[in-house]
Amino acid sequence: MKRKISILGATGSIGRQALEVIEKLYDKFEIIALTGGSNTELLNEQISKFKPKYAYANKPEDIAGAEYATLDEICSNKENDIILVAVSGKIGLKPTITAIKNGIDIALANKETLVMAGDIVMPLAKEYGVKIIPVDSEHCAIHQCIKNISQVDKLIITASGGPFLRKSIEDMKNATVEQTLAHPRWHMGKKITVDSATLMNKGLEVIEAHHLFNMNYDRIEVVVHPQSIVHSAIEYVDGSIIAQLGLPSMHIPIQYAITYPERYEGIKSKSFSFSQIARLDFEEPDWDKFKALKLAYDAGRTGGSATVCLNAANEEAVFAFLQGKIKLFDIINTVETMMERHNIVKNPSIDEIFDVDNEIRAKSRELFLQLR
Numbered sequence: 001m002k003r004k005i006s007i008l009g010a011t012g013s014i015g016r017q018a019l020e021v022i023e024k025l026y027d028k029f030e031i032i033a034l035t036g037g038s039n040t041e042l043l044n045e046q047i048s049k050f051k052p053k054y055a056y057a058n059k060p061e062d063i064a065g066a067e068y069a070t071l072d073e074i075c076s077n078k079e080n081d082i083i084l085v086a087v088s089g090k091i092g093l094k095p096t097i098t099a100i101k102n103g104i105d106i107a108l109a110n111k112e113t114l115v116m117a118g119d120i121v122m123p124l125a126k127e128y129g130v131k132i133i134p135v136d137s138e139h140c141a142i143h144q145c146i147k148n149i150s151q152v153d154k155l156i157i158t159a160s161g162g163p164f165l166r167k168s169i170e171d172m173k174n175a176t177v178e179q180t181l182a183h184p185r186w187h188m189g190k191k192i193t194v195d196s197a198t199l200m201n202k203g204l205e206v207i208e209a210h211h212l213f214n215m216n217y218d219r220i221e222v223v224v225h226p227q228s229i230v231h232s233a234i235e236y237v238d239g240s241i242i243a244q245l246g247l248p249s250m251h252i253p254i255q256y257a258i259t260y261p262e263r264y265e266g267i268k269s270k271s272f273s274f275s276q277i278a279r280l281d282f283e284e285p286d287w288d289k290f291k292a293l294k295l296a297y298d299a300g301r302t303g304g305s306a307t308v309c310l311n312a313a314n315e316e317a318v319f320a321f322l323q324g325k326i327k328l329f330d331i332i333n334t335v336e337t338m339m340e341r342h343n344i345v346k347n348p349s350i351d352e353i354f355d356v357d358n359e360i361r362a363k364s365r366e367l368f369l370q371l372r
């Protein structure tokens with residue numbers, strides 16, 4: 001039986017790689033829907049190659065070869081066995097909730113969904129018996145290592161350290177957009193690449209891991225591992241550590257998530273060779289240089305709407321940085337200022353989450369005007 005799948009964000013970095021995986025496993029999948037945003041040219045090429053029934057683009061009239069459907073309509077379609085949520089930012093949240101309420105399993109790349117509403121999404125998935133399978137390489141690694149969560153003492157999340165690992169704080173303060181986007185290990189969308197340079201991405205992943213694996217923040221450790229070979233690890237209560245290793249490629253976690261619990265040769269291109277990996281280094285993060293990581297832990301520990309505030313301020317500031325409106329360190333200053341000023345909403349509903357999100361974005365934009 002073919003697994004019926006829809007991909008939200010098919011034209012993005014994760015979406016394109018997911019289609020490369022599916023192309024290799026074409027006899028295993030049937031594509032129900034593909035969605036893009038503004039890149040309708042690529043979306044139409046994908047439609048003509050993979051023949052989905054439905055498609056979404058910001059301009060519906062530009063779609064050729066598939067019937068238009070909104071993200072919500074796609075996620076309500078019970079023909080789907082699984083939906084890969086690979087849009088970037090807050091737009092992932094509502095469709096994910098719709099899919100869960102329709103009993104459809106989720107391969108989750110969009111980390112903002114759990115950062116904004118993990119306390120709602122994870123219990124809902126449990127209620128509807130829906131699997132949330134992580135796509136992020138670190139969470140995919142942990143998912144592969146864990147047999148019995150009650151025996152796990154600690155999650156160890158690795159971070160490559162990004163392009164500024166060996167640079168000074170001064171270098172970072174003057175970093176250009178081009179330098180910030182030059183990630184040494186991973187080719188990803190622009191938003192997540194900037195987050196990787198500030199280590200906010202690692203902070204968002206800590207919050208994501210807290211929700212996915214129901215783990216207290218004191219038992220989630222981040223370690224810098226520049227080679228990106230060990231994708232993450234867990235320590236069991238008896239001191240045994242199990243890690244997942246592999247060459248840095250998103251094809252592997254994407255394939256794992258959409259084929260779980262099966263495994264196939266699929267897109268595997270190169271075999272890993274221990275003897276060719278000269279060394280594996282690990283070090284503690286520089287908490288002064290990468291203050292974003294501390295802010296994310298603080299927001300996670302505070303709970304309620306604090307992580308919504310963190311995410312909204314960060315996302316808005318990253319866009320402003322990419323447009324040349326603010327400097328790289330202003331991203332972190334914006335997040336810190338917004339978090340200091342924010343009145344926490346405890347146990348926010350989805351509507352309250354979007355209210356906080358809108359309010360923080362508007363206030364962040366006001367702050368950028370003062371920074372000029």
Ligand SMILES: NC(=O)c1ccc[n+]([C@@H]2O[C@H](COP(=O)([O-])OP(=O)(O)OC[C@H]3O[C@@H](n4cnc5c(N)ncnc54)[C@H](OP(=O)(O)O)[C@@H]3O)[C@@H](O)[C@H]2O)c1
Nearest residue numbers: 009011012013014036037038039087088109110111188189
């Ligand atoms: N890239 C990675 O290696 C990686 C790894 C782990 C987790 N993630 C997570 O996966 C998610 C996607 O990351 P990415 O790097 O693939 O991002 P990306 O390359 O920027 O792709 C984003 C996708 O979302 C679509 N999109 C953007 N705005 C939209 C809107 N308003 N309505 C509908 N669709 C919209 C884009 O469409 P258009 O391009 O057509 O506008 C594109 O298909 C993020 O949450 C990220 O944190 C990514």
